[in-house]
Amino acid sequence: MSVSINTRSEGHVFEGGFANPVMDSQGVFRRVMNALGEPGTVADLSGFVTPPAPLSQAAAAILLTLADYDTPVWFEKPENNDDAIGWMSFHTGAPRTADVFRAAFAVLEKMSPVEAWAKFPIGTSDYPDRSATLILPVESLAGGEPLRLTGPGIETEKVITPLGLPQGFEAFMTENRAAYPLGLDVLLVCGGEAIGLPRTTRIEEA
């Protein structure tokens, strides 16, 4: 394996993966599938993995479940994520890419500037699935300003109150929705929990 691993942090890098990779990845996948199938519901992904900081349990569980050698993963601040990148590489074999255009998954930082998100692949009209999935950490999945969600997966409407969304998030997601079927899919994560916001979801201030 050509992954360079920081020897000072070996323990962090090798440990803390799935205890039972087959069943754990299935369990996480079903929760993520429900999170994206029913946008706004909170998926509990805690307890599956113990990742090195600053990776949250939810973000790490998502990566271990879905990333492999087919999916370049882009880190917004690789300089802060040495251990996290080594951990992900060791457990999934997924390459880290510095090329934002190739990202299948993007591990963002809190308050990530949305202006930079325009560079992520949103697919083509022939293949809208060739797009990135953003993993966005927030302060909390509750306690913030209410946002009303509508769209597929939601019977009437759903209200979420994430705290610590980046400036201009709603406006970006409105544009993202307007580009449908092209677009980015977003997973808000905090600790061991995640909320799915696929490109079909309309987000307005409630």
Added chain:
Amino acid sequence: MTLPEYNFAYLDEQTKRMIRRSILKGIAIPGYQVPFASREMPMPYGWGTGGVQVTAAILGPDDVLKVIDQGADDTTNAVSIRAFFAKTANVATTTKTADATVIQTRHRIPEAPLSAGQVIVYQVPIPEPLRFLEPRETETRVIHGLEEYGLIHVKLYEDIAQHGHIATTYAYPVKVEDRYVMDPSPIPKFDNPKMNGSPALQLFGAGREKRIYALPPFTHVVSLDFEDHPFEVQKFKQPCALCNATGVYLDEVVTDDRGSRMYVCSDTDHCETRREEGHRGPGLPISGAQTVKEDAA
């Protein structure tokens, strides 16, 4: 200790991850056919390899699996696939629609309404609704990209010109969230309305054609039609001969060589449940004196 013969649910983990990623894209773009690297399965194409791969990728040890083939739990395809997952994933199986968490189906949607939390996996032979009108994949991709669906309306119009009504009775095309025209798999058009706004997650797998698509719960699914020729489902003149149910999809069963026939529920679980509840159809044989006595008492 004996090693297991297969990975859980047969597929290897990399294959499951690849299928899982395709399923998530499918959910994010309802009705759009996501290409996936379909694998050889230990059954021939046409026997539900697409559905089996989707089921294998989502199935967990706590799931309860139901498999139906044209509505029936007891036909070869259904029995084989149920046995396949009982063996490779050691999951519980059922024939009761309400008890199942995952339902794999070939060409029917159960009569009993599906509920939130259930997943229905369709086996799809030809996922492209435009394939018989435009054989080139490159062209159908462009048609979907540009939302140029005139061709399929012409097909429905030609039905009307030739037959006086839309003669398509199964695999009746639908439009999803006012964007993608989708093949609902060869379910009778009778089942099309059940897709709209269903609380269950609907996944579609086409193994030979290497496509996965999806409908999240509560997705708008509209059958294509014309203002002056609105979409209509099949209606049956008689109730089920065994359970007396009306408003269900019936199969015609030829009963002798003189042209006699009876019409029975295509959904065997629905029919059995109704008979257990005491409903009796006119064609139900009187099966022994004991039963008759019980009914009389």
